[in-house]
Amino acid sequence: MSGSVGTNSSRRSGSIGTAASGPTVSASNPAVDTNPSGGVGTQWANSSTGDFYVCTDATAGENVWTNVDAAQDSIQPWQFGGTNYGYSMGIYPSTAQIQKFSFTSDGNATNAGSMTVSRSHASSAQNSTHGYCAGGGNGGGNVIDKFQFSTDGDSADVGNLTTSAVTGAAGCSSETYGYACGGDPAISNIEKFSLSSDGNATDSGDLSSNRMAVAGASSSDYGYCSGGHSAPPRVDIIEKFSFASDSDVADVGNLVRGVDTGMSGQSSATYGYGAGGVGNAIAIDKWAFASDGDSTDQGDLTAAHNTAAYSAGMSSLTYGYCAGGGGSPKVNVIDKWAFASDGDAADVGDLTATLYYNCGTQY
Numbered sequence: 001m002s003g004s005v006g007t008n009s010s011r012r013s014g015s016i017g018t019a020a021s022g023p024t025v026s027a028s029n030p031a032v033d034t035n036p037s038g039g040v041g042t043q044w045a046n047s048s049t050g051d052f053y054v055c056t057d058a059t060a061g062e063n064v065w066t067n068v069d070a071a072q073d074s075i076q077p078w079q080f081g082g083t084n085y086g087y088s089m090g091i092y093p094s095t096a097q098i099q100k101f102s103f104t105s106d107g108n109a110t111n112a113g114s115m116t117v118s119r120s121h122a123s124s125a126q127n128s129t130h131g132y133c134a135g136g137g138n139g140g141g142n143v144i145d146k147f148q149f150s151t152d153g154d155s156a157d158v159g160n161l162t163t164s165a166v167t168g169a170a171g172c173s174s175e176t177y178g179y180a181c182g183g184d185p186a187i188s189n190i191e192k193f194s195l196s197s198d199g200n201a202t203d204s205g206d207l208s209s210n211r212m213a214v215a216g217a218s219s220s221d222y223g224y225c226s227g228g229h230s231a232p233p234r235v236d237i238i239e240k241f242s243f244a245s246d247s248d249v250a251d252v253g254n255l256v257r258g259v260d261t262g263m264s265g266q267s268s269a270t271y272g273y274g275a276g277g278v279g280n281a282i283a284i285d286k287w288a289f290a291s292d293g294d295s296t297d298q299g300d301l302t303a304a305h306n307t308a309a310y311s312a313g314m315s316s317l318t319y320g321y322c323a324g325g326g327g328s329p330k331v332n333v334i335d336k337w338a339f340a341s342d343g344d345a346a347d348v349g350d351l352t353a354t355l356y357y358n359c360g361t362q363y
Contacts, residue, residue: 029053030065032077078175079317080218080267082362085149086314086321086334087112087124087131091355094118094138098131098147098155099351101323101334103316103362106348109323109334112152115145120357121310123171123216125178127195131361134180134193134201135166142166144178144193144201149363158198161191170216170265171359172223174243179204179216179223181241186210186230190223190241190249204246208239213310215265217272219289224272225249226285226295227260234259234279238272238287238295252292257283264313264360266320268339275322275335275345276301276308284320284337284345298337299344305333312360320345326356 023043024030030053036042042055044065053075057064065075085100088109096118101109115133119140125132130146133155142164147155161180169183169191177192180201188210193201207214207225214228222240229235236259239249255274263274263285274285274295282305285295301308307327314321319336322345332354335345351358 023052030055030063030075032063032075033061034063034065035060036063078220079269080173080220081269081315081317082126083317084363086316086323087361087363088312088314088323088351088358089115089124089131089133089360090119090122090136090140090358091324091353092120092138092310092326092357094120097352100152101349101351103319106336108349109351111352113147113154115147115155116157117141117143117145119143121167121213122359123166123169123180123183124359124361125171125173125195126361126363127173127175130195131363132178132193132195133359134171134178135161135163135169135183136359137165137167137184137357140165140167146198159193159200161193161201162203163187163189163191168212168214168228170214170225170228171361172216172218172225174218174223177243181216181223181225182207182211182214182228184212186212192246205241205248207249208237208251209235211235213261215263215274215313217265217267217274219267219272222289224265226265226272226274227255227263227277229261234261236260240292253287253294255285256295256297257285262309262326264308264311264322266313266315266322268315268320269317271339273298273313273320275313275320276305276311276325278309281306281308281325281327298342301335301345302333302347304347305331305335305345307331308335310356312358314360314362316362321360323360324351324355324358330354330356
């Protein structure tokens, strides 16, 4: 058969298909806002590095370009949750210990390193390569530490919060900044620090009131702060602030459990969570990121975790975790629950010691 034969799907003489289109060839990588006209399956070759990408999610402005090499260093929108490990930092009365436990298989935590100072009740943040721990009582002061995820090891002092000693602030993370919200001595400050370069924090806004023991959660666009207390009684408010520009919070709803303090915070792609607490020790609340409103009842922590105030919160892409907790007795339990549907948590492991006033992050 003469001519140029392309895709000959019927494999018989005289049936000549259309030649398949090749990949886009460029000296640079695609980006999340590179919207392919061909949709899912569109191919992209980087002529400078040899990397080859396939579009596996064609959502305008939030496309996912999967790298087919062994490293799987794909280009995708920022996400808060981790895929590898949850981390617990600091305990009461004070320790510099960093612990980690696996997200891929249930089990106990192991020691992963030490912070530069002993501390308790600190706030946390993370980017794709490092975990951060900021402030804290019993020695934490205003120090911002960071530690590497790829290898176990000690942290480094990379900056300071603006307030001399911040205890019980809520930790939030955007793609580019970590945040410490509120804290004791009773302050309303929202402080932010860069996750791309080391340095001190700056004041970026305020909560609606001075308070500490606040639970933090993070969507792709907003930080959320729920519950907490100061000189007045505990509160039941859920507040949010924009990552796009420095600003004060807006009140967006209330906790279904009512007033409470000392909850741990978790985040899925679509919901924020508050688990444990002083008044409702095993309750798990959740609220939608897509629309403002009150929280609903997700389920309960395990009975073994019935004193889960001032515990650490961690988030994988599919599960929320609550580790440790205060009260009497203190616990070392690691609980997890599924984000996909409402339900109770399961006990999946233990921290290396009974503890509380710890904070958590994930990788």
